Amino acid sequence: MKKPEIGLSAGSFSGPCAALLSQLNLKPGLLIDFGGRLSSMQADLPNSISGYKTIAFDDELPVPSTAIETARKQINDSQDQPVAAIAAIDFLNHCADADEWLALFAELAERFHCPFLCGVPNSSNKKLIFDLLDVRGTHIQSSPLLGQTRFFTESVLLGLTKQHGFQPAGKSDLCLSDEELTACEPDDIFSASGSITHSYLEWLKQFTDPNAETAFFFRAFEKAEHAEPAPVQTGEETPFLSIVTRTQGKRIDALEETLLCLTAQTNTDFELLLLGHNVEPSDRAAVLDLVSQTPAWLQQRIQYIDVTGGTRTTPLNVGFTKARGDYVVILDDDDLVTDDWVDSFYQLSLKSPGSILHAYGVAQEWQTIQNKNNDTALRAIGSPDRIYCRDFNLLEQLNLNTCPTMTYACPRYAYQTLGIHFNEDLTTTEDWDFLMRTAFVCGVADIPVVTSIYRLWKNNENSQTLHNRKEWLTNEKMIKKQFNQMPIVFPAGFFNKEAKSKNKSDFQSRQYRTSDSVLYLDHGKGFNQDCILLGQDRPEMEWTVGFPIAESLPEVTAVRFDPMDQGMFWMRKFEIHFTFTDGTKEIRSFQKSAHNGVSIKDSVLFYKDDPQILIHFQTPKKLKSVKAKFEIDFYIPDEVWKKAFLQPNWKLSRLYRFALKLKQKLFR
C-alpha cells in the first residue's frame, strides 16, 4: 500500500515543528524522526539538535512488529549518542498498530529522557465534517480522511498518549487557512457561509470542539512522573445518575431530610457527590456524622468532597467533573424529592437517551422554627405551588428560568466531553446559564410527573436575600447577551405545542409573579437598589401585592412601584393604597401618578421593559402599609394598540407599526 498524500506538504510541517521545538527545554542530542517527515527542516533545527536521524521505511506502510523491531535496532545502533527528541509526524495516523508504536516511543522517551513530538491530522476538523455532510459526495474522493488508517481527534490523541504514561508538554497546532475554510460551492448549505444550516453547524462545532479549526495537531509530550488514575473505561460499571449536592454544613436539619429522601428511592442506581464548600471544621464533622448514620448501602454511594474557595458555582464544576453517572443532577441540601425521583429520570432516559431529562416540581414555602427549648425544626407553611409543573419550553426559558435544578438531569457527556461547564463569573442564575447551553445542544425531554419540592425559605438566608436585585439583573443581562449570539433550534412539534397550549399567558403571568413586584422608596435621596421592598402577591385574577413595612422605616417623599421586570402588558384598575402611621390613608390611581407607559383612558399599556409607576407625596410620610391592586392582561387587543399609538406624531406611528408587528409575531 502506498503512503497517501494528505494534502499537507512536508514543508508545511516545518513551521509548527520549529515552534514546538522552541517551546521545549531540549538537551543537546539527536532528533530521531520516525517517518522522515522533518527531513526538509534539518537546516532549521534548533542549535541544541546536534544531529538528525530518520527511521524511515520504504513506500510500503510500516508493517507491525517487524517495523518496530527494525526501528529499535536502528536506534540501538546509535545508542551512544544522546537524543534530544523523538518525532513521529504524520506517522501514527498511518499505523494500524498505533498503540504498539506509542509503547516504543514511551520506551524511548524514558530511556533517553527526552520529549516526544507527535503530529497527526485532526479527523474532526469542521471543514472535513461539513464536506462529508454534503450528500452529493463532491468532496469525499478528495477528503484527507481517505488513506488514513487511524483517526485522531485531540481527545483520542491525548487519551492514547496518557495510556502510555505521557503528559502534554507543548503544542503548535496548524489551523485551517481562511481559504480552506471558505472554499465551497454556493449551493453547499453545510459549508456556504450565508446558509443558516451552516451557521448552526458552525456554532455547534465551535461550541463543542475547541479544535474545530485545527487541521493538524502538533504536540509535544513527556513522560509523566506519576501515573494518573485511569479514566472511566467503556464497559466499566457506572451508576445511572450522579447527584451533586453542595453544602456549607449550615442546614443540617434540611440536609438530613434530603438524605432521607434519597434513602427512600425506589431506584438506587445513583451516586451522591456531597461537596462541602468552605465548611467550618465543626460543621464538616456534623455533615460527616450525618453521612455515617445513613444506611450502609447509601453510605457506599456517597462521596464527600471538600471544596475551598471559589464562588458558589465552583463546587458544581468540581462535582460534575468527578461524576461517573450517565446523567448528572443538582440536588440542593434543602430540597425534597419523592421516592420515584431517580426512577422517573431513568424511565425517561430509556425513551430519550442523550437529552436533558426534565420532570415536574412544585414550590412550597417553609420556615425554620424554634420551640420553647430552643430546638430548631422545619415547618411547611404554604400549599404546594404547581408553578414548575409544565414541560420545558425553550422559548420561555430564553426569557426566564422556570426549572429548579433538581427537576432536570443533564447527560454527563455534555459536561465532560463537550466541555459545557458552569460559569463561575455568574454570582446568581449560573444554573440557568448552564441549563440553556446544554439544552441548545442536547435538547430536553419531559416526564409529566411531580418528583420534587423546591423549598422557599421565608425566614432563612437564601440566594434571593444574599444577592441584590441589581446583581440578579446584571447576571440576567449577561446570560441573555450570550443567548443572542447563538443560533437556536426548536425541536420538531414545538410550534403545534405552542399553539395548543391553553391560556398562553397563564404561566407567564404566574411566573412574573414570582419575579416579585418591587417598591422603591425615596427617603429624600432619590431611588436606589438599597431602598426597595419586594412584594408579596396572591395569585388571583386581580393582582394584589402587599409590601412588608418595618416600623423603623424612615419617612418617604416618593415611592416608585415596578410591577415586574418586563413590559408588553396592559394594566387596568390600578390602585395603590397607603396607610400612614399618623392614621391617615390615601389611594392613588393612574390619574394621580406618573408612569412610563402609554395612557389609554383609565388604563396604561406598558410596552417597554422596566415598567414604573411613580407617586410623589406633598410632604414626607411615614408608611404603615402599602398594597397595590390591579388587573393585567398579557394579550393586548388590536384596538388597545391602535388607541395607544394612533396620534398625529410620526415617531409614534412608526413605533405603533413596530409594536404591531412584534405583537403579531408573539401572539400568532
Added chain:
Amino acid sequence: MLSKTVQIQAVIYHNEKKALLRTLDSLAQALLLSRKQQAAIQQAVFIFGDASSSPIFTQKEIQELNDSYPDYLEIQYRFFGFNSGFGKGHNLLAENATSDFLLVINPDILVTPRFFTEMVKPFLDSTLQAGAVEARQTPIEHPKDYDMNTGETLWCSGACVLFPTALYQQVGGYDSDTFFMYCEDVDLSWRIRLTGKKMIYQPKAPVFHSKHLSVSGTWDPTPTEVRCSVESALLMAYKWDNPALLKKLLSTYKRDQNEYVQQGLRDFKQKQEKNLLPQQIKHAQHVAQFVGFAYSKHRFDL
C-alpha cells in the same frame, strides 16, 4: 439512664418485601443511634401484622432476620389470616404488648437516625403531658397546625405515632368496629385527649412517607380513599355528637356528583338503617373540635 422499650408495629397487606425490610433497617439504625447516645429507647420489638390473603414472610425468613439483627431488636411476625384493616390490625398487635411505648407505623415509613431520640423527648417533659407524639411526614408534610413552642396539636396521624403502651391499651386502641379506613386516628387522639393527655407533633422527627402530588400540585385521593373518608367523616360527626355538622355533611355529600362520595354516603346510611352506628360520646366538644370539614386548623391546603 432511662432504659425504655418500644414495640414497633406495622400492619402489612401484600406489601413488597424489599420495601418492608428497608423500613425495618431504618428503624434498626435509629435504635442503634438511640443506644449509642444513651437516649431513652434502648430495646425494641418490631412486629409485622400480616393482613394479606397469604403470608408475605416465612418463619425461616423471620428467623434469619432475627439472626441478622442484634439482640436488642427482636423481629416478630403474625399472620392474621384475614384483612384486618389498619385499626383492628394494630389493636391485635398491641393487645399483649408489654413495652413502655408503642410505635404505630405505616409499613413504608423510613426514619432518620435521630428518630427515637426526638420522638421520645416530649414524653420526658412532664409539662407537656404527652399522650401521643406524631412524626413529621416528608416530602409531603401533613398540613395540620400545631403550636410551634410546644408541638401541641389536636390529633395525631396514624402514619407514624408513638404512644405510651399502657395509655393505648387503657383507651382501647383504635375503634376498628366503627372505622375501617380514615379518622380512626382522629378518634383515638380525641379519646386520649379526654384522659387529659395532649397530642404532640414532633417536627424534629421527619419520616419519609411515600405520597405523590398531581400535576396541579394537589394530593388526589384514590376512589377508595374518597369513599372511606366520606363515610368516616359522617361517623365522626355522629360519634362525637355534632348533629349540625352531620346534617351539613349529609347535605353536602348528597349534592356531590362523585360516585365514590355517593358510595360513602350509602355506606353510612346502611349502617344507620341497621343500627350499626357507634355509641356516641357526648359533652366532649372541648376535645371534638371540627374545623369546617377538617379536624384541626390547616396551615395550608393540599
